Amino acid sequence: MEDPRRPDVPVGYEGLTRVCSQPPEDMEHRRNWEAHNLVRVPFLAPIPLAWDPKTKATQVWVHKYIQDVVTDTFMVLYTNGLWSLLEDFGGAYMYRTKRGYASKLSVHSFGMALDFCCVSNPLGKKPEMPDALVTAFTDLGWVWGGAWRRPDGQHFQYARQV
Numbered sequence: 001m002e003d004p005r006r007p008d009v010p011v012g013y014e015g016l017t018r019v020c021s022q023p024p025e026d027m028e029h030r031r032n033w034e035a036h037n038l039v040r041v042p043f044l045a046p047i048p049l050a051w052d053p054k055t056k057a058t059q060v061w062v063h064k065y066i067q068d069v070v071t072d073t074f075m076v077l078y079t080n081g082l083w084s085l086l087e088d089f090g091g092a093y094m095y096r097t098k099r100g101y102a103s104k105l106s107v108h109s110f111g112m113a114l115d116f117c118c119v120s121n122p123l124g125k126k127p128e129m130p131d132a133l134v135t136a137f138t139d140l141g142w143v144w145g146g147a148w149r150r151p152d153g154q155h156f157q158y159a160r161q162v
C-alpha cells in the first residue's frame, strides 16, 4: 500500500516537473510558483549556516510534495540522536543551475534537495558524511550525492537520475 507520507521518488527532470511543476525562470512568475509550491519545515534545533556559522538556521523551505518526508526525516534524526551530526546547513530551496552546468537546473530549484555538513563535504571531494546520517536519509527515500561519480557529499535529494 502506498504510504502518503512517503510519496514516490520522482525520476529525472520529467518526474520532477510532473510532481513539482516547472519553477519559472522569470522572477515574477517564480514568486508565484514559490507561493503555491513551497512550504516551511522547522528544524528541531537550530543549525549553523555553512557560509556564516555564527548565524543559525531554524527552518527550511522545501516543495510541499516532500513536506511530510522532510518532517519525518527531521524527527528520525532527532529521536535517534543524530541531530548534532548536522554540523551546518547549506540550503534547501534555491533557484540556480546545477553546479558545473550552464543550463541544467539544480534539484534545489524544485525545493527537493537539502545540503548539510557542507564544510566537511565540498563538492567533488571524498565525502565525510557520517554513515548513520546517510542511512537515516536513504532509508526514507532520499538519494545521497556522496555516492555519485562526482561526489556531492553534502547533498540529499528526493529525486533519482537527475
Ligand SMILES: [Zn+2]
Residues within 6 Å of the ligand: 108, 113, 114, 115, 154, 155, 156
Ligand atoms: Zn545540494
